[in-house]
Amino acid sequence: MKVGVVTFPGSLDDVDAQRAVRLAGAEPVALWHGDHDLRSVDAVVLPGGFSYGDYLRCGAIARFAPVMTEVVAAAHGGMPVLGICNGFQILCESHLLPGALIRNDHRKFVCRDQRLRIDNAATAWTSSYEAGDEIVVPLKNGEGGFVADEFTLDLLEGEGRVVARYLDDNPNGSLRDIAGITNERGNVVGLMPHPEHAVEDLCGPGTDGLGFFTSVLSALVK
């Protein structure tokens, strides 16, 4: 099972995502932003970081990277795609997911261990969880406030497309405490917190994040 991890100029958590894929039991494959090539991977992770320096708008330039043409096409074909943090921003900019991510309401970068509730355990990236599971994974962002119009928010909630919500304090002003969402088909997931930083007890607040990466393996087996 091959999971591609895209490196854009300014990607930072690509090595971490690769490690998470490995620990979940799959083979990580490095993908380069400038290539029109997904190298026969079965799923793709768009990692965190500051692609293209977050210039213009987070994710706005990455959307036009050659590799994204292939990612968008594959996603439309049903390939599982997970965007974490900057990856989530890129998915929104690419219109694979609705809404947008704006500057945190308190205007500061925030890094902390965040409690989340998994609301939708039926996506390609969350099937290892049960709906209602509470997990702790690191959160770190400067522009993590999820926003969308009321209609879209109602739609997301009505269709069960909110994948995860923030518990305790909302860390960034996200509307309706939304930490992650999915597309209608459930193969594309965008998540602001970082499950790849919670895959081993040694270097994070536990292993609660590993489920995102094991989920995609079982999704691919099916």
Next chain:
Amino acid sequence: MTDAPAATAPPAKFRLDTVEHADATPDHEQPWADLGLKADEYARIREILGRRPTGAELAMYSVMWSEHCSYKSSKVHLKKFGELPQETPLGKTLAGIGENAGVIDVGQGYAVTFKVESHNHPSYVEPYQGAATGVGGIVRDILAMGARPVAVMDPLRFGPLDAPDTKRVMPGIVAGVGGYGNCLGLPNIGGEVVFDETYLGNPLVNALCVGVLRHEQLHTAHASGEGNQVVLYGARTGGDGIGGVSVLASETFDAEGPAKRPSVQVGDPFMEKLLIECTLELFDAEVVAGIQDLGGAGLSCATSELASAGDGGMHVELDTVPLRDSTLSPEEILMSESQERMMAVVEPRHLDRFMEICAKWDVEATVVGEVTETGRLVIDWHGETVVDVPPRSVAHDGPTYERPYARPDWQDALQADTTASLARPASGDELRTTLLDVLSSPNQADKSWITDQYDRYVRGNTVLAQPEDAGVIRIDDDTNLGVAVSTDCNGRFAKLDPYAGAQLALAESYRNVGVSGGLPLAVTDCLNFGSPEDPAVMWQFERATAGLKDACAVLGIPVTGGNVSFYNQTGETAILPTPVVGVLGVVEDVTKRIKQGFRADGDVVLVLGTTRDELDGSAWSQVAHQHLGGVPPQVDLAAEKALADLMVEVAKQGLATAAHDLSDGGLAIALAEASIRNGVGARVAFEGAGLDRNVFEALFSESAARALVTVAASDLQGFTALAASYGVPVTRIGTTGGDALAVEGQFSIPVTELRDRWTATIPAVMGA
């Protein structure tokens, strides 16, 4: 400086001041004083060159001979670090003082490089960019050694938390450190935040970076091999930071003076991230013969240092340098401190590959010159020579000052003014209140308002980060080899006795590495002081360096690099002498690191080391009495070494469930922090524990060489026996558990109350 000629208009940009022109116009008046040079220094330049310098040469000498670059006031004292054996407990250092950063062997074929630097003055002028580019500069130093930067730490110091100017500088500095480091993908794993009124107007922004490399990847800054190409790559050169080193870092601030903002550089962390990845790929491709980062003094520094450290000369065509602003003069290009630039020496046969890799990372690279055998650094501007100097005279033969130093006349009175006469809390209620007051004071309070703005997780190798005693980074996923790093300094102790204060800074840092399970290997220091022109400050500096050197000799660890920052003072008032000491240790198996928080109910609580009546300079004396006087705690380096050696063995054997060094605020604060960490309290008693002379003293003394440790009851005997074999005294004081910190017969404080008081202080002033 009354004999300095008034600054006449410098040679007009459109009339080039060539070497030929300089030769022909010996009497041309030059603005050397405005550039920060003294009359005798200017005379020396003329003597070296046998003529007056050209404008471009003057620019180069002025920045390279500035205090910041030449260490002219500190060199005579720093020399003694070179007398230490360049050896760590694991063997010879791979690169030491004089390189961009020291490199030490940590085993398994890995080497580690680390260094701390200051960016104090720019951060006062422009907090965000000053702090950001401080991080950027130290990261490039580490990169230039051939290492992948893997972590940063930032010791910060501000004026009082509630001072209006602190509200101006602190949010900007913290955002700048975070904004740059986060964007580079470097975890920020520790540092310090200290508030003291002497830092008002003189905030200290020190930045430490750790890098990892394989032994064979070591690179150095030298240009040799005639015909090798000199490549400038990274960002374009602009007008930012011109004169930064000479104007900013080497003068005190004058409230009436003109705004100096244009002298502060502006950082672009995205470009730096590309520069890191690009440079590491260049190293992997083995196409780099020599490399130097461009930091303070920009091209002046890089060209002269590379050439000076090489075996020949260098010829540079300055007009080939890619510019952001096409109107820049040769002088300005040479002095610009535009960030995110590197200079490499490349053999012609590797040039194409070099350029390919730069293109892959969208990094602009330009051949700007080549290595020659002339022994001269020659710089041309559109075919005319504007610089022709012996490179060593610029880079290494700067002036050296034997600044006068003298023990200040107030030192005796300061030391005589001890805490003996200050009222001490006696009742349980008073002790309870005192503990909460000290715990919630700005210096002891929770710093997560600051550290939560830093990414501590990126790269996935962060084993420990703040508020743990030391930052611990895994460097090998398979073997679990890692390093532990801590930075510390108690400037109050250094004020009372700079010799002992510097030793205590080293001791604390060393201890923090040890209690985390790391074997201390090497030291980097950032020596922040007031004006070297004040004999009292110079005395503090001399004493601090002597103390540090002597202590390193006893502990058997070398100083591998560091930085000096002078002129941190406002008017006559200098900052507390602040020799920040970073210690790096190796952790053979990071899974065995020891954390500071109490873990479970029923563990035995122990104090290691000897507690004395040492309250002078303590956190208590500051919080309860706003007092600073007396003498700092006794330095016992043999005891520090025994403690660290013991803890390394304890970690290996897995005998401790938690460990926390005792320092600021003493046992009281350590107990509170260890309780807060995981919400597990403890019940302790001092009677019959050898600490019963005085509960206050047991709780608030800041005696050094001590640690708080918990062990499982079943391990107590083994632990005690091991400690005895290392000669470390062990005092059993109680048991972990419950939801309160209780001192028998005195007071009990719910852990939630401890946490509430501890976390409230900084957000109350800075906002949530």
